[in-house]
Amino acid sequence: MGVKERKLRQKEEVRCQILTAAWDIVEDEGWNALSMRRIADKIEYSAPIIYGHFENKEALLMEFTRQGHIKLLQLVKEAKERFEDPAQQLEAMWMAYWDFAFENTPYYQLMFGVEMGCCEWKANEIPEVAEGRKVIDGVLQQLIASSKNPDADSCLKFYSLWSVVHGLISINLTRRMYDERAFREDGHGDLNQAILKDAISGIINRIKE
Amino acid sequence: MGVKERKLRQKEEVRCQILTAAWDIVEDEGWNALSMRRIADKIEYSAPIIYGHFENKEALLMEFTRQGHIKLLQLVKEAKERFEDPAQQLEAMWMAYWDFAFENTPYYQLMFGVEMGCCEWKANEIPEVAEGRKVIDGVLQQLIASSKNPDADSCLKFYSLWSVVHGLISINLTRRMYDERAFREDGHGDLNQAILKDAISGIINRIKE
DNA sequence: TAAAAAAGTTAACACCGTTAGCAAAACTAC
DNA sequence: GTAGTTTTGCTAACGGTGTTAACTTTTTTA
Incomplete structure (x- = not known):
């Protein structure tokens, strides 16, 4: 039952979405424009889900x-x-x-x-x-x-x-x-x-x- | 009637207080800790009075x-x-x-x-x-x-x-x-x-x- | 002493990062 | 197939930010 694999894949997908959404914002408007809420808007999720993928904003920046x-x-x-x-x-x-x-x-x-x-x-x-x-x-x-x-x-x-x-x-x-x-x-x-x-x-x- | 002069002196005084309060905060805790409200707290005024002396935070930083x-x-x-x-x-x-x-x-x-x-x-x-x-x-x-x-x-x-x-x-x-x-x-x-x-x-x- | 001007306040707006609590969906086991 | 459990994602909230509007209090003028 590859349900776990699929879920992991989906989670990885969202993580990727977060990163690309964040990067789009930064490239267009600079680091000051980057906020958790704006990332969430762009990937059509609510802001708190980001914390399931990155401990906090600092961790997100660390990834970049x-x-x-x-x-x-x-x-x-x-x-x-x-x-x-x-x-x-x-x-x-x-x-x-x-x-x-x-x-x-x-x-x-x-x-x-x-x-x-x-x-x-x-x-x-x-x-x-x-x-x-x-x-x-x-x-x-x-x-x-x-x-x-x-x-x-x-x-x-x-x-x-x-x-x-x-x-x-x-x-x-x-x-x-x-x-x-x-x-x-x-x-x-x-x-x-x-x-x-x-x-x-x-x-x-x-x-x- | 030197009332205008006194008022100007008082206003200048407050401006000076703002700057030294801000500088104290920055020296102690760095630029990230500097906020309009914290400055106001320190000089025992409410935050908006700062805008009577500096157009905005940017202008305050410009002075420094x-x-x-x-x-x-x-x-x-x-x-x-x-x-x-x-x-x-x-x-x-x-x-x-x-x-x-x-x-x-x-x-x-x-x-x-x-x-x-x-x-x-x-x-x-x-x-x-x-x-x-x-x-x-x-x-x-x-x-x-x-x-x-x-x-x-x-x-x-x-x-x-x-x-x-x-x-x-x-x-x-x-x-x-x-x-x-x-x-x-x-x-x-x-x-x-x-x-x-x-x-x-x-x-x-x-x-x- | 009454009117006008100035000064300073509180409350609000629109954001921010982050967390708690709750509803809904998905999965597991019977 | 349904009951129970887990996961998922949401809303609402907390405490913070810069800044502005509206109101109140004080001070100055006439």
């Missing part, structure tokens, strides 16, 4: 955080595989990170608390985070090992790179650039690309010495 | 944003005046920016949308923002002019520096560092200082060539 990190990791890995040279790999990976932020802005905001509160997670809750760090750090260590200064700290360089990329992304997403003329059109403008490439290649060249 | 930028500008200017050498000035200014972020975290969060939504402002609404940019850019141009590569773009370098500093601050404030051991104690740890100094001096040295 997870999704975001999985997607980001995949893109970063793909970027790496397009090259053999560690320096090229590194640049491609951070460019992939950059592109992810602007092609999946709601994800990025949630994952890194840009213009919104983001949920806290323990280290083991999203293994993709640690894996992403390891992938980048591996390339970084390769680059350092073959450089003229093989004792450099990969951790230091990692955070330098991450900071400059995340910082520039944040500044763009909050639209807090000082020189508005230069950034007028969109967040992918030439000046941004120039800054990014200059900063990244600057750090990479300093590693290679 | 302004305050933050004024304070930040002052600290950056003071840092500059402690040195003569442009390179030293630059480093000191960004260190002042860094210190400001951790000694006035609520301000910083509000001003730059870290872990919360920040209010939008037009360029002329907070003149201190443009002035701060000009102060830093001036030093940057001095440094570039006396370098071996005097055609470098100061705008590019400004955003590189700002991005790396703001990025590292954001990462610290959202506690999203990958390597938790290294950041265990506080946000001013040794690793942070190392990353910051390495990144900043890296960019500065690359300017000087």
Whole structure:
């Protein structure tokens, strides 16, 4: 009697509906517009049923955080595989990170608390985070090992790179650039690309010495 | 009959009470705990009177944003005046920016949308923002002019520096560092200082060539 | 002292996340 | 097939949010 299986399938269906409904709202109107009641409206249920699938709103956001990190990791890995040279790999990976932020802005905001509160997670809750760090750090260590200064700290360089990329992304997403003329059109403008490439290649060249 | 003057003084007094009450709440419990009703409770008025002093909550936050930028500008200017050498000035200014972020975290969060939504402002609404940019850019141009590569773009370098500093601050404030051991104690740890100094001096040295 | 203006109140609206209690449907066992 | 049990989903409610309207009280003016 596959009644249990069917019920499980149905429940999974509703869970999926909740997530897609939520995502539709967020993509259309941003995180501020997302509420339990609006999700319920969209899937034609009453609000409390959501709590049968997610403990609370935080848990729902956590699921999206997870999704975001999985997607980001995949893109970063793909970027790496397009090259053999560690320096090229590194640049491609951070460019992939950059592109992810602007092609999946709601994800990025949630994952890194840009213009919104983001949920806290323990280290083991999203293994993709640690894996992403390891992938980048591996390339970084390769680059350092073959450089003229093989004792450099990969951790230091990692955070330098991450900071400059995340910082520039944040500044763009909050639209807090000082020189508005230069950034007028969109967040992918030439000046941004120039800054990014200059900063990244600057750090990479300093590693290679 | 100085009744109008007295009334104006009293109104100003209440406005001030609102601001300090709000700030007390934010410092104690963070931005999420700030609500119009809680402010009203604290100043022993009913909530609607706040709307006689600020058009809405956004306007109240705007006032704090302004305050933050004024304070930040002052600290950056003071840092500059402690040195003569442009390179030293630059480093000191960004260190002042860094210190400001951790000694006035609520301000910083509000001003730059870290872990919360920040209010939008037009360029002329907070003149201190443009002035701060000009102060830093001036030093940057001095440094570039006396370098071996005097055609470098100061705008590019400004955003590189700002991005790396703001990025590292954001990462610290959202506690999203990958390597938790290294950041265990506080946000001013040794690793942070190392990353910051390495990144900043890296960019500065690359300017000087 | 009466009229006008100002100040401050309460109550309400439309939301929010979340929980308790209840009705209806679905399934199980006889 | 029906009785009893479980599951499902609902409405209503609680305590909170920002904000506005209407009313009352105080203060100032004439």
